[in-house]
Amino acid sequence: MPADLILTVAVQGILTGLVYGLMALGLSVIFGVVRVVNFAHGEMMTIASYAAIVAFSAWNIDPLISMIPIAVLLFALGYAMQSVLINPFINRPEHSQFILLAAVAIIMVNGLLMIFGPDARNVLVDYALDSIEVGPLLIDKVRVITAVLALVITSGLFAFFKLSRTGKAIRACADNHLGALVIGLNIKHLYALTFGIGSAIVGAAGAMMTLLIDTTPNIGPVFTLQAFVIVIIGGLGSMPGALLGGVLIGLSEAMSGLFFAPSAKTMFGVAILILVLLFRPQGLLGRKA
Amino acid sequence: MSATPLLAVTGISKSFRGLRAVNQASLTVPQGGIVSLIGPNGAGKTTCFNMIAGVFNPDEGSIMFGDRSIAGLRPDQICHAGIGRTFQIVKPFKELTALENVIVGALRNETSTRAARKKAEGVLDQLGMLDKRDQPAAQLTLPERKRLEVARALATDPKLLLLDEVMAGLRPTETDQMVAVFRDLNRKGLTILLIEHVMRAVMALSQHVVVLHHGQVIADGAPEQVVRDPAVLECYLGEEAEV
């Protein structure tokens, strides 16, 4: 197999992986703090994608720009969802939370279906099909842009949680609900804030994603599942972990597609997941509970 | 005291990320005796228990139960060997009733659930909790949960019972009642090793006291003797100790 083919595929895999990582990051942030697995993750991303599509078709706004208002919109959605729906479920068992979010997902998918119909939609910016030539390699321009953005957003978020007061308070809430109440943290607000932040990231990722793939109301579950896989590989709650997981998945899918059957490439992602769960259940960069 | 002690712990140690929580500790519990393990907070008492009960593997040292080495066994195997324990931070089966909690323990030796139920009722009665039998454990108060811990452990018919601060939070009168219960059990052949900060109970119950400090045994002897030990006074009881 020619070396430049392998290299091209590897680079593409890594770039795609970074965007996957960003998408998964939203899930990770939410779980890491609120300890709720957002089963409506992919659906929220789909909502963001549709928002980007509407912005593009109605006002011709590039998704890389509409990304910002969409992130704000999703932040509001996340904040509201947490304060209204999920908050009463914080101390309920996992299966109960799971059903709650599964129901939310059903509502979102079918709401989108009713509004936008079943057709695949997309955004066609004029640079969508451009490629960048780097020596013998031909790299997709959109992927480069989105990958860089993914890195930037992740670093910003990382700094927020490690350095800011609010970021630390959010981590404390995650640790001991009652403890946080006792010392006077506004838990509801902090949880909602976290859910909002996680959703905002999902929003940015969803807007970007319209440049890479077409959107239908039903693509949510695939992304939810993929985000789970990535986040668990990287370590639930670990931000660099999400990116690492994304890159690993992107790369492994690309490589297995190249060397084995492409139709079985998701198997490799899942296989990595299983190995990680077995030998390092907290994830590659996760901290032991 | 009989020739072979029921429990003989020799030179056990345990470290957590460099922190040596238990350091070459040794203690023995004679058949039919009541021994107290006391010491300042963080001295390593619970960690000792956890090693005896199979939660942690000791880094070094040996633990003999009768003439059998039990170091490194799993908690359930330790239970089968005949050691029951309670948890300092109580762990009741919250959605089960008090009675059901104890039945789980009683099934250890009973073949039928009916017999186990009967036995569990007996144990609850002994601890004065029969009137709470149908309350879900989640609704019990902390001292009640502590007693439930004891009941559950007792229901497994242990030869040796490890009690981790079961008197904490009890009023003095209640403490005295519990002391009486344990005395009674002891008279019927149960050997007890307890961790306790409530000196009132320690003094009343134990025939022998072991004092742990920084993971090491610093005193070991009869209660009256130990409470006068200057080292113990200094690190544990405080100068103006009023017992």
Next chain:
Amino acid sequence: MSSLVLKDLDVFYGDAQALDGVSLEVPQGSIVAIVGANGAGKSTLIRTIAGIETPRRGQISYKGAQIGGLPSYKVCNLGIGQVAEGRQIFPSLSVMENLEMGALLPRARGKEKATLEEVFQLFPRLAERRDQLAGTMSGGEQQMLAIGRCLMGQPDLIMFDEPSLGLAPAVVQEVFRIIRLLHEKRGLTVILVEQNVAVSLKLADHAYVLENGRIVMQGSGQDLLHDDRVRQAYMGL
């Protein structure tokens, strides 16, 4: 002047009534002890003052302002701190981070450094263990941390819920010494809930006896200490 006044408080858990018409006053700068059997409602009382439980009826006022029904973060920021039953530290945060969290209240901003010094002076053990995960510390160490964390929030009034539970006798003395110290040196108002009735009554200016959610007796610490009923029921004498 009374800093905290409770009037006719009723609190329920579902259908079960935990507090029944509780009224009490905590004068500024005093130590008030609350004694009572297990399950009498002492912790509930504290949680209600702190805004964690909502009273169904009755009023709570602090320094003249109504605080009944306020969420806990607002109550805390008025200067009502608590050292809760069961410590409630953040187990997977380090000791240092736990303390920082205590200082997140708006009222405590800017004073973190000085308070931290003070806390480390009171509890040298915490300074030694500043990078250990709080969850792996022993019960006594955790209790110290809980008190330290509460102090980081600059409270005027601290409510202690069974602070001596599970502590070695020397540490118990130490805790009471610290409570007295805080009271005397810093003029803190203290509400003390304790099983160690003798000590807490000795310490208290005023005390209330709670039974089945009702105040059944009150008086100065000394009076109750010598009251036969109290001695018999709570001190086993």
Next chain:
Amino acid sequence: MIARLLDGVPKRALVLLGLLLAFLLVAPLFVGNYILSVLILVLYFAYTGQAWNVMMGFAGQLSLGHSLYVGLGAYTAAALYVHFGIGPWVGVWIAIIISMAAGLVIGFLAFRFGIGGVYFALLTIAFAEFTRVGFDHFMWVNGSGGFFLPVTQYSMNDPLNLRGSPMMFYYILLAITVLAFIFCRWLLTGRIGYYWLAIREEPEAAQTLGINIFRYKMIAVAISSGMTALSGVFFAFYYNNLFPEQIFSMNRSIELILGPIIGGVGSLFGPILGAFVLTALAEALNDIMVALGYELPGVKLLFYGFCLLAVVMWLPNGIWPPLRKWLKLEDRS
């Protein structure tokens, strides 16, 4: 043994249970084919929910990948029938063994390494996905092309080969469901039931009471996966065609567990009630939509989503506990 099953069950409960069974026994005689097919769905979900409940409700291990066992059961029995002419009542044992083996492998890996909670749940999804893609490439059963069982005119019922009318399927399924109910009651009232609940509530404490938690979790997985395999076999012979994409899908796993969760996790009657409620709800919604002449696709599922939401919001433990209270039946069944 019977005494134990009935221990502590109030008379009223027995009477009501009897009435329900009698109703289910005669129902096919009075309802049309359509209702009959709905009832088959109800029983199917009730049974499969019961099987899942053994793992989640009793032993506290959340599996979101139960479609794996349905699929393995279905494919095993179907392949044996098509390729070797082995009838379903023999094939079912092999199907159960294969499913159990898969469950035990997953259980072994997870429980040996101390994986629980959300992580375990995601591991189960991962294995189901893994198997789905695997079967997409498994040409012995025609890969993603789908595997078809021969269908003949149903002139007569052949219960031995599970070929026949819906009525036959209904009664077979009813029998299986009733047996599963009794079996679960038997498990729950016995030693194993107490041990499972203890493990579910507080594994560490359970262990110090002498319970080998690894072993009992493994037993739970084995029983649950084996029971689920049977539902797969039934599925294969009732629908006669199998597609990996559908039978192993995450959606199916979710579909299977909605019933018990809505009904009430951990109770014996929850899965049955949940299956009734959900299936009836789905059908009723459909009728309402048709009656309103409202044709927008998605409306029905949207409404379904809202109903689910309402149930989890306001009935945190499912429908059964409050209903049980209302019927004044104070027992765990």
Next chain:
Amino acid sequence: AGTAPFNIVKAQTGKLKIGSIHPRSGFQAQLGIACQRGIDLAPKVLQQIGIKADVEIMNADTESNVDVARARAEKLINDGANVLIGAFDSGQSAAIAQVAEQKGVPYIINVAAAPQITEQGYKFVFRNFPTAPMLVGDGLNLMKGVFEKSGITPKTAVFMHVNDTFGQAMAGAIKAMAPRFNLPFQIVETISYDPQAKDLSVEIAKAKATGAELLMPVTRLNDAILMVREMVKQRWEPKIVMSPGAPGFYEGQFYKTLGKFSNYLLTNVPWYNPRSGMTQKLLDEFTKSYKGELFELNVGFSFEAVMVAVMAHNAAKSTAGAALADAIRKTNITDHVMAGGPLQFDAKGQNVNIKSVTLQNLDQRPKVVLPLDIAEDNLTLPLPSWQKRA
């Protein structure tokens, strides 16, 4: 067997109740809705061309789910449907077929290619759609025509297919039949990908590396779009891109999304006969009712299914299942919408006269270029460079 004693006695004459059952929500919603359009238009158009259509259409949604499909079929029959039409997907169609067979209600499959369905010995199941082997046979035959007409004979080919029920049926058929067709090229690589793939960059990179002159894709819509986009990005320009009979290239969304890049791609697929008068009528009505939507084969086959049912009803003068089934079996409609011979069913209920055409995307819409007798435009090959397109 199995019928309830208290079931309502069905009306034997009068209005024909047609149960239309399609995936109108779920992941196949798009296609189910296209089918539904053909059904909805049918009564009106039939009346216009002078066929008495005394029908009532009852709709059901399978939610793209086999279990639901089965239950909905039961429900339709319970509510009095005399004929069922559906269901686009092979799995759902197979499930419905069993119900229909059991209840003795004729079932006309409009779209679904899995060959097994008409091999299971049903008496009430009819299919007016080619099976996968038929599709492939026609597709390969037409390929030779394309090579001949364009004068370009590729030596190497890559076969790429989506790995779902349909894709695998097609792959199987190609594997089995290609040797018999004496094709001039050699398939140097077969690449299958997951139906849920969101990214085909690796697949295209791999295909490009073979340097094949012909790309034979078997796609669905979304992956067809992904595939072409990726080809543009990676600047892969095989001489011919020709689908042996799969959806994707000729769908409305494809043109909307890809614009100029959709042009010159080829598909060999059963299609409406643009020269047929009936097609024109249907097309007019379609354009009127669904502005901006593309008229394609799903609409055509669904329309024809209704036509079959209606004409059988007219002939049988009854709504009884057996009578209708007999009448359907005797169907012989020479003038109809789809290309190929007369609309007839063989003993197994399969229409064997359907013929594929070669479509080429020109001016961003599908045009018939072969067979020449119904061609709308001229074949243009080789594929022009992506970057030089205006």
